[in-house]
Amino acid sequence: MWRFSVGGMIELEGLTKRYGEKVAVNNLTFAVRPGIVTGFLGPNGAGKSTTMRMVLGLDHPTAGDVRIDGKHYDQLKDPLTYIGALLEAKAWHGGRSAYNHLLCLAQSNGIPRRRVREVLETVGLTSVARKKTKGFSMGMGQRLGIAGALLGDPRILMFDEPVNGLDPEGIHWIRNLMKSLAAQGRTVFVSSHLMSEMALTADHLVVIGQGRLLADTSMADFIARNSKSYVRIRTPQRELLLDVLHTAGITAVEAGNGTLEVDGGKAEQIGELAARHGVVLHELSPQQASLEEAFMQLTAESVEYHAHSAAPQAQPAEQQPWGEGWRRS
Amino acid sequence: MAATQVIRSEWTKIRSVASTVWTLSLAVVVTIALGMLISALSKNEFDNMDRRDQLSFDPTFISFAGMTLGQLAMIVFGVLVVSNEYSTGMIRTSLAAVPRRGTFLFSKIAVATGLALVVGMATSFVAFFLGQAMLGEHKAAIGDPGVLRAVIGGGLYMTLIAMFSMGVAAMLRSPMLSLGILMPFFFLISNILGNVGATEKIGRYLPDQAGSKIMQVVTPVDDDTPYGPWGGLGIMLLWVIAALAGGYVLLKRRDA
Numbered sequence: 001m002w003r004f005s006v007g008g009m010i011e012l013e014g015l016t017k018r019y020g021e022k023v024a025v026n027n028l029t030f031a032v033r034p035g036i037v038t039g040f041l042g043p044n045g046a047g048k049s050t051t052m053r054m055v056l057g058l059d060h061p062t063a064g065d066v067r068i069d070g071k072h073y074d075q076l077k078d079p080l081t082y083i084g085a086l087l088e089a090k091a092w093h094g095g096r097s098a099y100n101h102l103l104c105l106a107q108s109n110g111i112p113r114r115r116v117r118e119v120l121e122t123v124g125l126t127s128v129a130r131k132k133t134k135g136f137s138m139g140m141g142q143r144l145g146i147a148g149a150l151l152g153d154p155r156i157l158m159f160d161e162p163v164n165g166l167d168p169e170g171i172h173w174i175r176n177l178m179k180s181l182a183a184q185g186r187t188v189f190v191s192s193h194l195m196s197e198m199a200l201t202a203d204h205l206v207v208i209g210q211g212r213l214l215a216d217t218s219m220a221d222f223i224a225r226n227s228k229s230y231v232r233i234r235t236p237q238r239e240l241l242l243d244v245l246h247t248a249g250i251t252a253v254e255a256g257n258g259t260l261e262v263d264g265g266k267a268e269q270i271g272e273l274a275a276r277h278g279v280v281l282h283e284l285s286p287q288q289a290s291l292e293e294a295f296m297q298l299t300a301e302s303v304e305y306h307a308h309s310a311a312p313q314a315q316p317a318e319q320q321p322w323g324e325g326w327r328r329s
Numbered sequence: 330m331a332a333t334q335v336i337r338s339e340w341t342k343i344r345s346v347a348s349t350v351w352t353l354s355l356a357v358v359v360t361i362a363l364g365m366l367i368s369a370l371s372k373n374e375f376d377n378m379d380r381r382d383q384l385s386f387d388p389t390f391i392s393f394a395g396m397t398l399g400q401l402a403m404i405v406f407g408v409l410v411v412s413n414e415y416s417t418g419m420i421r422t423s424l425a426a427v428p429r430r431g432t433f434l435f436s437k438i439a440v441a442t443g444l445a446l447v448v449g450m451a452t453s454f455v456a457f458f459l460g461q462a463m464l465g466e467h468k469a470a471i472g473d474p475g476v477l478r479a480v481i482g483g484g485l486y487m488t489l490i491a492m493f494s495m496g497v498a499a500m501l502r503s504p505m506l507s508l509g510i511l512m513p514f515f516f517l518i519s520n521i522l523g524n525v526g527a528t529e530k531i532g533r534y535l536p537d538q539a540g541s542k543i544m545q546v547v548t549p550v551d552d553d554t555p556y557g558p559w560g561g562l563g564i565m566l567l568w569v570i571a572a573l574a575g576g577y578v579l580l581k582r583r584d585a
Binding site: 015021053056057058059060073074079080085087088090091092093094095096097100103106107108109110134148248 | 427
C-alpha cells in the first residue's frame with residue numbers, strides 16, 4: 001500500500017558539520033526512502049543528532065547539502081506537513097499545556113485545530129491534554145513529542161532515539177507505530193545507538209561512526225552478511241571426524257581450544273555422520289554471531305570514547321548480550 | 330508560510346504561559362500604585378519646595394514616577410517572551426515549525442509588542458488620571474498643552490522598553506544573563522550616568538533617559554537637553570531598532 005507514490009525523500013550530499021577543529025559530521029551522502037523504516041545507527045557522539053538537526057535546518061552545514069523532496073527545509077511551505085520530527089526529549093515550554101503546545105504548532109503551519117485532538121488521542125494523552133507539561137513523565141514527554149511529529153500528517157517522520165526513557169509497553173507501542181507509518185508508504189527515519197533496537201524495526205540501515213558513513217545497506221543484507229550461523233564441534237577424535245566430514249564434502253575449520261567450526265546450520269547432518277562412523281562428540285552446538293558484535297566491529301575504529309577494557313584486544317565476547325534478542329522476539 | 334499563521338501561533342504561545350500575566354500585571358500595578366503614592370507625597374511637599382522647583386513642577390511627569398519600577402516588570406516581560414524559547418528548548422520545535430527565522434522572530438515581537446502597547450497605554454492613562462487625583466490643586470488636565478502627548482508617550486515608552494528587552498534577549502538567549510544586564514542597567518547605571526555631571530551628556534542618550542523625555546510637559550529650569558520629546562523618543566526607537574536588528578542577525582546565523 002503506497003499511499004504516497006511521490007515524495008518523501010531525504011537526500012544528503014556531502015553533508016559536513018565542523019565545530020572548530022572537531023568534525024561532527026563528515027561528508028555524509030545517502031538517501032532515505034519512503035515506505036520503509038530506515039535505521040540511523042551509530043555510537044553515542046557519532047553525529048546522528050547533528051545530522052538530524054541539519055535536516056531540519058536548525059544547524060547550518062559547514063559544507064554539503066541536505067534536501068527534502070529536492071528542497072531545502074526552509075523552502076518548504078508549512079514544513080510540518082512534509083516532515084514531522086521528534087528531537088531530543090523536552091523541546092517545549094513546561095508551563096504550557098499539551099493542548100496549547102500542539103495548538104501553537106498547528107496554527108503556525110495552517111493545520112486544523114481538530115488534528116490536535118486527533119494526535120493527542122493517537123498518543124494516548126487526551127486525559128492530560130490540559131495539564132502543564134512540566135509534570136509529564138519521560139514517557140509522556142516522548143508521546144507529546146511524537147504527537148507533534150504526527151500533527152501535520154507528514155510524509156516523512158524523523159525520530160531521534162525515540163525509545164529512550166520509555167517503559168517496555170511504550171517501546172512496543174513506538175515500534176509498531178513506526179512500522180505502521182512505513183506500511184502506509186511514509187518515510188520513517190529513526191536513530192538509535194542500539195543495534196538490537198534497529199534489528200527489530202528497521203528495513204534499511206545507515207551506520208555512521210565519528211560522523212562518517214560506515215554502511216548503507218538493507219537490514220536483510222546486513223543480517224545475512226554479519227550474522228552467519230555455524231556449528232561448533234568438540235571431539236576427542238579430531239582426525240577421524242575431519243576425515244568423515246571431508247568425505248561428506250563439509251569443510252571444518254580449527255577455532256582454537258580444540259574446537260572445530262562448520263559454516264551454516266548443518267548440526268543434524270554432522271550428528272548423523274558422526275553416529276554412523278562411531279565418532280564421539282563432546283559438543284555439537286549451532287551458533288549465531290550477534291548483530292551487536294557486527295555493529296561493534298564496524299564502528300570499533302570510530303568510537304570516540306573507548307571504555308578501558310580490562311582485557312585489551314579481547315576477542316568479541318562469547319556471550320551475546322543484545323544481538324540475540326532480535327531473533328527471539 | 331503565511332505570517333498571519335505565525336502571528337496566530339505566537340498569540341497562542343503568549344497567552345498560554347503564566348509569566349505573561351504576572352509580568353504585565355506587575356507592570357500595571359507597580360506603575361500605577363507607585364505613581365499615586367509619589368503624586369500624593371509631592372502634593373504635600375509642594376509648599377516646602379523652593380521657587381525653582383515649583384517652577385519646574387510637572388504634575389504629568391510626577392504621575393508617571395511609578396514607571397522607574399514598573400518598567401522593570403516590562404523588561405522581565407520582554408526578556409521572558411523571547412528567552413523562554415531558549416531556556417525550555419522550545420526554540421528547536423519552533424524553528425522546525427517556522428524555519429524562516431525572520432518570520433518567526435518578528436511575528437513573536439509583533440504579538441508581544443501589540444500586547445505591551447495595549448497594556449502600556451492603559452497603564453499610562455490610568456496612572457495619569459489617578460496620579461492627578463492625588464495631586465489635588467496642583468493637577469494637570471488632559472487638555473492642557475502637551476499633556477495628551479505625554480500620556481500617550483508614557484504608553485509608547487513602556488512598549489519600547491519591552492521591545493528593547495526582546496532584542497537584547499534575542500541576542501543573549503539566556504533569561505538570567507539578559508535580566509542580569511538589563512535590570513541593573515535601567516534601575517541603577519542609567520540613572521547614575523544621567524545624574525552625574527561628568528557623564529550626563531552621554532547618559533541622556535541612553536534609551537530610557539532619552540525616551541522618558543516624551544513624558545515631560547514642563548521643561549525643568551536650566552534644562553539644556555538638545556532634543557525635544559519626540560526627538561528623545563526617536564533616540565529610544567533607534568536603540569530598539571539596533572537591539573532587534575542585532576537579535577535578528579544572530580538568530581539567523583546561529584545554530585538552534
